[in-house]
Amino acid sequence: MKISSLRLQNFGPYYGTHEVDLSTPDGAPLILVHADNMRGKTTLINALRWCLYGHVRNRTGQDKEVYRLLNLDAVDEGTFALAVTMHFEHEGVKYELERRATANTRPQSDEDLKTDCRLLKNGAIQPAADIPEALGGILHEDIARFFFFDGEMLQEYEVLLERPDTSTDLVRRSIEEILGLPALDRARTDLSDLSEMTQKKLVKALGKLQKNNKLLKDAESTADQLDAAERDLADLRPLFEEVTKSLALLQDRRKEYVALEKDLARLDQLESQVRHEELRQEALQKEIAAILRESWWLPISAKARVIYDAAQARVLEISRHDRTVAGLEREILSLEETLRDKRCTTCGQPLPTDSKSAAATTAKLDALRQSLVELGETPVTAEADHFTLHSLKAIVDSGPAERLREKERTRLRSRIDARRLKNECQDIQERLRNHDRAEIKRVEQDYVLCIAKYQQLDGDIRRLESSRETLKANLARLRAQVEQMPGADAWISREAAIYGSLQALFDGGLERFRVLLRNQVEEEASEIFLQLTTEPDYAGLRINDRYGLTIVDKHGRNIRDRSAGAEEVVALALIGALNRCSLREAPVVMDTPFGRLDVRHSDRILKFLATMGRQVLLLVQSREFNRERDFKLIADKVGREMTILRDGRPTRSRIATGYQNDGVTS
Amino acid sequence: MVSPDSREPRTKQHAIEALMTLVPEIRTQLPDDKAQALFTDRLVRAVFAEAWKSQFDDNRGQFRREVKRIVDEIIANERLGEDESK
Numbered sequence: 050m051k052i053s054s055l056r057l058q059n060f061g062p063y064y065g066t067h068e069v070d071l072s073t074p075d076g077a078p079l080i081l082v083h084a085d086n087m088r089g090k091t092t093l094i095n096a097l098r099w100c101l102y103g104h105v106r107n108r109t110g111q112d113k114e115v116y117r118l119l120n121l122d123a124v125d126e127g128t129f130a131l132a133v134t135m136h137f138e139h140e141g142v143k144y145e146l147e148r149r150a151t152a153n154t155r156p157q158s159d160e161d162l163k164t165d166c167r168l169l170k171n172g173a174i175q176p177a178a179d180i181p182e183a184l185g186g187i188l189h190e191d192i193a194r195f196f197f198f199d200g201e202m203l204q205e206y207e208v209l210l211e212r213p214d215t216s217t218d219l220v221r222r223s224i225e226e227i228l229g230l231p232a233l234d235r236a237r238t239d240l241s242d243l244s245e246m247t248q249k250k251l252v253k254a255l256g257k258l259q260k261n262n263k264l265l266k267d268a269e270s271t272a273d274q275l276d277a278a279e280r281d282l283a284d285l286r287p288l289f290e291e292v293t294k295s296l297a298l299l300q301d302r303r304k305e306y307v308a309l310e311k312d313l314a315r316l317d318q319l320e321s322q323v324r325h326e327e328l329r330q331e332a333l334q335k336e337i338a339a340i341l342r343e344s345w346w347l348p349i350s351a352k353a354r355v356i357y358d359a360a361q362a363r364v365l366e367i368s369r370h371d372r373t374v375a376g377l378e379r380e381i382l383s384l385e386e387t388l389r390d391k392r393c394t395t396c397g398q399p400l401p402t403d404s405k406s407a408a409a410t411t412a413k414l415d416a417l418r419q420s421l422v423e424l425g426e427t428p429v430t431a432e433a434d435h436f437t438l439h440s441l442k443a444i445v446d447s448g449p450a451e452r453l454r455e456k457e458r459t460r461l462r463s464r465i466d467a468r469r470l471k472n473e474c475q476d477i478q479e480r481l482r483n484h485d486r487a488e489i490k491r492v493e494q495d496y497v498l499c500i501a502k503y504q505q506l507d508g509d510i511r512r513l514e515s516s517r518e519t520l521k522a523n524l525a526r527l528r529a530q531v532e533q534m535p536g537a538d539a540w541i542s543r544e545a546a547i548y549g550s551l552q553a554l555f556d557g558g559l560e561r562f563r564v565l566l567r568n569q570v571e572e573e574a575s576e577i578f579l580q581l582t583t584e585p586d587y588a589g590l591r592i593n594d595r596y597g598l599t600i601v602d603k604h605g606r607n608i609r610d611r612s613a614g615a616e617e618v619v620a621l622a623l624i625g626a627l628n629r630c631s632l633r634e635a636p637v638v639m640d641t642p643f644g645r646l647d648v649r650h651s652d653r654i655l656k657f658l659a660t661m662g663r664q665v666l667l668l669v670q671s672r673e674f675n676r677e678r679d680f681k682l683i684a685d686k687v688g689r690e691m692t693i694l695r696d697g698r699p700t701r702s703r704i705a706t707g708y709q710n711d712g713v714t715s
Numbered sequence: 716m717v718s719p720d721s722r723e724p725r726t727k728q729h730a731i732e733a734l735m736t737l738v739p740e741i742r743t744q745l746p747d748d749k750a751q752a753l754f755t756d757r758l759v760r761a762v763f764a765e766a767w768k769s770q771f772d773d774n775r776g777q778f779r780r781e782v783k784r785i786v787d788e789i790i791a792n793e794r795l796g797e798d799e800s801k
Contacts, residue, residue: 239779543753547754547786
């Protein structure tokens, strides 16, 4: 396949109609397309993919919505149609392929678009139903990934091949498709069917002769059961394929969301904690209201406390006064008795009779009487104060007030916590601002459902396969007996045996072919790798059964740690090898090929890419391709050069012939 | 290095090589001499050629028809030979 021209109509940034001549003279297969970022380089690859396959996939393998590819200016002007037309030649036949999508009103989704596809083969229009098959025969979509690719995806190929999951399986299958493995794989299935048909023919022929033979009936019944198992498997496998593909897509999407999921999980946790704190505050508020309702006096408790304290002080004062008066009166009485009886009232001993002692006792008695007089009368009554104390006791009780203060302190702490949690929520929400949370959650839910469905189907298929193998073994045993039956047509038996042997041959040959292909890919990839690498100690590449490649040094050791640049070189070697081994020839279209590479690697790869096929379209930006320095390396291989320029507005690009930099054309 | 023009023969060669290596072993497993005689290298190569041709063809009926035609033809020839020898 070699593309001679491409016409874009309102496709992405290409407003109106743009004709791109992609023809190149023999010996100069390279087409250089220069463009800065955001000009529409990737759109060119997408235009080719859409024209050929009717959809555009992003780097994670998801379909892009086509209506979003419609030029924005065209939409604003009321033109709701985009189209891509390719002219190409394949195995001597000229093709014109046009795909067009139109809408009556401004499209809001792909459902609003009507898509038409037209294929002309040497000028003759082809039936629409035959177009996918015809295009599949020219460049099957499964292998297109090795022809139309993005340099920034190179590293992902290697990662994809290292990782044992469903995506790896898809890539491995695509690789085997490009190498021709289906030739043997599909044939063995067909040969198995032919063998089966012949066996049935034999049983049927014998059945006519021996109507009630149990062996024949068993053989027929087992064959029917086997058919039923095969039919069930045939029903389940497309579903399984579909689920496997969905799972791969969801896994890719989940990877995008891994960081976000952590945020989401934290956000969920925080929001739950905020809700908890809010509920707690609500409960505290109710409790505070209840305390206030039951302790209505709390607002006057301070004032009551003053009255209470004063009353209590007075009661204490009266009590103290009473005790002092009683003490003085007891002492006076005792001294009066001492003076009267001339004897100690405590021990009963006679007191000295001299006048000095009597005078001292009398003086003491006078002093006590004087003190009693000075103490004055007992306050009238403490009854009022006791009543006050009794009445205010409940009001001045610190219990409810203390509880109220505690509740309010707790509520305040809860408010502070809630504020802190809400701030953290806001930070996360800010990070998630550009992502649809519902979508992320939906992907997660879909993933869980998809995994469950995958496991269920996988289990069902395994059970059916096991049952099928048992039935097959039984059937083979029965048929061997049938072949020995009198009247069996030996030639039908032989025919069945031939198909069976062919099937066994293709079964066994398939694995051998796979090994040989892997060796071939390894050999080609090693050769390309050595051509591309600047490391003199490297001896080549070693392939594994998933087509993953490991660098091997001159001592035969595997190099485990490799840089992003080395990954890219290895992946490019793999792609180059697959292109060399591929049964299909197609243009190699590569976007941003030198992303992570240093200058020396870029030079080597540039020279290599120029030899990669009959038509190589390189979409480069000025940072990775220095026109002054790099062009001379491949000048003799460049058949065409063009530049994508902004066409006045950010929403429009145009493709100019030749290299253009700041308006200077070369 | 393989040139684009020689890519198919080399890959195809690997495929046929993978099959032909197994032919003698599988031939011995056939039930009788006559069946073994039918299972020739020519038959295998003819079936493989059809398989190779149809690998990008979604219409599998074509391959089956061609293989059936090839096998029927070989059996018919053998039967004819057997009848003539009688």
